Amino acid sequence: MGMAIKRSAQPSDPASGDYYESRPFTELYDEYFDRVNRYLRCRVQSTWDADDLTTVVFLKALEKFDQYSRTSPFASWIFRIAHNTYVDFMRKNRELPVDQEEFLGSEPDDTWQPERQALTNEEIRLLRDRLDLLSQDQKDVLMLRYFADLKISQVAEVLGKSESSIKMISYRGLQKLQKMYERGDSE
């Protein structure tokens, strides 16, 4: 199993055409846990659920790690698992959109970053409400793009769409958000 391989070299650049992810599972976990956890905390209402989903994602990833080809970015692979896990969760729970108060964390957590303070709760609530007004595709794309911090090509891989399609959805989603900002609405 590849996870037993103890190599710590960074993967080669995907643009070079000979991309190869040689790092073991534990190193990839260390790198990607934060992004997956943040992404799921953004997408589901309960932080408890988000953390449970994060656990599920990495357990699934470990079981399927033999199937990861290593010639494509690990980010695309892990977020495809994360996104599918999220979609399954939503189907089963018919969850309501994230409540902003809970989303921003009423739980005591010493890992809050200072930047949080730069964005007022009101501003974030407003942004969140506006994101909820987007179509599901637009939400998926913008969430993966700006909350999971994936590249266009990686978002395309996660959602199984073409890059041009993702660019279009992203563009229209941002345009819609822009108009909401200009109008100042969040209904």
Next chain:
Amino acid sequence: MSEKEKYPQDHTDDQTVSQLLTHLKRMRRSVPVNYQLKADLKKQLLERMKELEAQKAQAPTGGQPLWKSRKLLWISCAAMVVALSVGAFLWWSDGAVTINRHEVLALPAEASVEQVDIDGAATQIAYIAQQSELRTIPIDSDTKPVTVKLPPTNGKYVALAWSNKGNQIAVVEQAGQLSRLWIVEMPTAYSTGSSRLLKEEEGVAYGSPSWSQHDDSIAYTRSKGGNDEIWVSSTISYQEWKLAEGSQPEWSPDGRFLAFRKAGAVQVMEMRTGLIAMLGQGQWASWRSEQELTYTQPDGQLMEANVADEPFVTKELPLRNPYTAELIRGNWAANGKQILLVLRENQPQELVISLASR
């Protein structure tokens, strides 16, 4: 992620979009990460990894996808079929002795089975023709046939044996009560060949000469008054001595053993200790290697034995012989792969010489 990619070119100068993207970025950063979960989950994953490794060690293919398992199954089946085919082929071609060239030579029925021999390199066969000629038959294409006139005799030449180096042939002449052992130097590109008398004795019959490892002595059968003895004559000093009671001596390639026939059975003597072991009823022992030898049973069955085994074990060596002729003698070349077979044909009555290999 590059800034160019992150912010579409058409909107970079748009203040609203810029503000929006800044908000998104800040929003992402503001989402807390559960580091306690990160540490706990890592422990859980490490334990699971150990379990998976253990499962994998117990059942190496258990974790394979179904299509891989099927593929492996097919590959295994195919490999098994190939292995069986190769095994059968090896059993057929390597396990048994198969005649490749039948009737290379035919000798009159009254001829001696000792009148023909194969050289150590398996390049040619020598035989006695017309009572007083030594002829060779090439086996490979690089060797040319040779005819050597033996010393004139009023008797006949009855036996011959190639030296290990292949440059000499020991020849036995029987002329009335007189028996002679000759050494014939075979002609080369630089010499015409010659004969020299090694030993002469009256009232005895010599036979079945066999060269020692370094061609410095010849063992032979000396028969007198119905008794068979094995004697050795040095080709250098002309010394001679009796070795054992028996006949048909055959040195092993390394000189450690001498196989011979006594009381109808093939026996092997270890030269260092003089210990003798009996292999079984038969005749005409021939060494295939330093430890393996074969001999012919009275019923024509080829037998093989390995003197490295304690005690000696003999077993049948299958001979794929589609012809009716019965095997009398098998004589291995030094390479241990080719064997000269002397067979007796009844219709018409003659000795048939064939080449076989294992």
